Structure formats: C-alpha cells, structure tokens
C-alpha cells in the first residue's frame with residue numbers, strides 16, 4: 001500500500017538531502033511506494049517546486065506522486081509519516097533553546113492539523129529545533145493521536161557517538177552495540193557508553209574516564225555547533241540520514257543485537273517525568289518504540305541524565321509560560 005509521507009520545510013537544506021532518499025525507498029524499504037506531501041511557507045513553495053521537478057527527473061520507481069502545500073491542514077491530509085523539519089536553524093553563537101519561541105509557534109498549529117487530518121497510524125518525527133520540546137508542543141495539540149506517535153530526533157547524536165567511539169577504539173562502527181543518548185537534543189545530552197560493547201568487550205574498559213569526560217561527551221554534545229562553525233550552516237545530510245534511520249527502524253524494527261536512541265514520550269522510566277519527550281535506549285518491535293528496561297545507572301550517569309532532563313522540564317515550563325502548550 002502507498003505510504004503518504006509529509007515533509008515540512010521541504011525546500012530547506014535538510015529537505016534537499018532527505019527527499020531523494022525517501023523517494024528511493026530508503027525510508028520505508030524497497031517494497032513500499034510513497035507519495036510525498038511537501039509543506040512549506042508561501043515563500044518556500046517555488047523552491048519546493050524546483051525540488052519536486054528534480055525528484056520527477058530521477059524517475060524513482062517507488063515515487064507515486066508529489067504534492068506541495070503551504071497550508072498545514074492540506075499538508076498533513078492522510079499522512080502516515082510526518083517529518084517535522086521546517087523551522088529556523090540556529091546561527092553561530094545561539095543555543096537550540098534560543099529558538100524556543102521562534103519555532104514553538106510553528107508546532108502547535110501543525111499538531112492540530114495532524115490531529116485533524118493525518119491517517120490513524122500517523123508516526124511523527126520532530127527534527128526542527130528545539131526538537132524534543134517542539135515534538136511535545138505538537139503532541140499536546142493532537143489529543144486524538146496516541147502520544148507515543150510523537151517522537152524527536154536524537155539519532156544524529158547516537159550516530160555521532162558511534163563514530164567517535166569507533167574512531168577511538170579502532171573498531172568498525174558495526175562492532176559497537178548498545179550506546180545510549182539520554183535526555184535532550186542539546187548540549188546537555190548524555191551519550192552513555194556504560195552499557196555499550198565494542199566487539200563484545202565492555203566499551204568503558206577500553207577508554208579512560210578522562211577521554212570520556214573531556215573529549216567524548218563534549219564532542220558529541222557540541223557537534224552541532226562545531227558543524228555550524230565549520231560549514232557556516234547547520235548539519236543537513238547527516239541530519240537527513242538520521243531521520244531516515246529513525247523512521248526506518250521505527251517501521252521495520254531494530255536489529256536483535258543492539259538498541260538505538262530516540263526521544264519518545266516518557267512513561268516515567270529511569271526517573272524521567274512522565275509525558276516529557278526525552279531520549280532513551282530504545283528498541284522497535286511490531287512498529288512501536290519500547291524503552292529498554294532494567295539498566296543499572298551509576299552515580300555519574302544519574303547526574304548527567306538528571307541535568308539534561310531538568311533542562312527539558314525547564315523548556316516545557318517555558319513553553320507553558322508562553323502559552324504554547
């Protein structure tokens with residue numbers, strides 16, 4: 001059956017890196033035809049039309065059609081997958097939280113439109129920053145959609161952590177299992193290697209605590225800013241790649257031998273207040289994310305998780321104060 005995929009911010013830099021991969025079958029798999037619904041603001045529509053022309057010119061066998069909208073109600077009509085990318089990216093010197101007000105206003109109306117018009121099985125991924133809180137805003141405006149269908153992207157952080165640990169240990173990325181990103185997609189996030197293995201060996205035994213604290217954690221947590229410094233623009237192809245990974249695993253399931261990371265609605269696990277959209281170790285089974293349970297959290301990790309979760313509580317309270325939820 002054809003899957004309707006709505007992509008907001010389709011004319012932006014992530015949109016340009018994402019749409020061709022969706023249309024080629026990398027999002028949902030080689031047997032699933034897709035229909036793209038591109039949502040832009042009126043000023044972005046012409047550029048989105050150009051991208052649509054290029055998509056046509058690829059003659060992707062799985063691509064059944066492309067429609068472009070500047071109205072969320074139409075954009076989310078029948079959406080089975082909604083990728084909420086459209087938002088203002090941060091510039092040099094800004095933290096993602098600085099975008100709360102600017103971008104928060106986008107996600108309420110989009111949540112309402114998803115509530116009113118999306119398909120019953122809609123799955124939502126917020127990529128636009130601050131991603132966790134934007135996902136929460138959208139979710140709060142969609143009371144008829146099960147809350148667990150709203151997620152935010154920390155897969156880019158997860159992939160960054162995999163690469164850093166692979167580089168340090170000399171192991172291929174495929175040999176690293178069970179890394180976790182906890183908390184917020186922000187500089188407070190906690191990339192946790194204490195349950196990870198590298199070629200079957202506990203990762204924590206292969207690196208020293210100084211490298212972990214002074215190099216690995218800040219490199220992963222501040223990678224977005226380092227990319228903005230280097231490129232003069234925020235990450236785009238790697239962000240699109242992570243969005244593909246997130247939705248692909250959500251729909252098709254994660255592998256048996258490793259979990260991954262995604263920001264999903266907390267059920268209170270690991271002391272994260274219920275209802276916050278926070279990153280956890282997760283597996284996907286039968287089309288749903290499940291939090292990996294029963295991990296021992298030592299004092300060092302507890303402090304780091306609490307710091308990031310506290311920031312999420314502050315962001316939630318700030319958007320409440322702004323009347324956005």
Ligand SMILES: NC(=O)c1ccc[n+]([C@@H]2O[C@H](COP(=O)([O-])OP(=O)(O)OC[C@H]3O[C@@H](n4cnc5c(N)ncnc54)[C@H](O)[C@@H]3O)[C@@H](O)[C@H]2O)c1
Pocket residue numbers: 008009010011012013014015039040041043044085086087088089090106126127128129130131153154156157185234235236239
């Ligand atoms: N979660 C992550 O890991 C991650 C990674 C990279 C970037 N991001 C975030 O993704 C977002 C997009 O980044 P980008 O580089 O593609 O930005 P961009 O500026 O290149 O593109 C954003 C697009 O969104 C459109 N847009 C703005 N408001 C909209 C609305 N209300 N409805 C539909 N479209 C709208 C704009 O017209 C523009 O075309 C930013 O918030 C960025 O910070 C998140």
Ligand SMILES: O=C(O)C[C@H](O)C(=O)O
Pocket residue numbers: 089090096129156223224225227234235
């Ligand atoms: O850091 C940013 O502002 C962009 C994105 O969230 C990233 O992590 O690259």
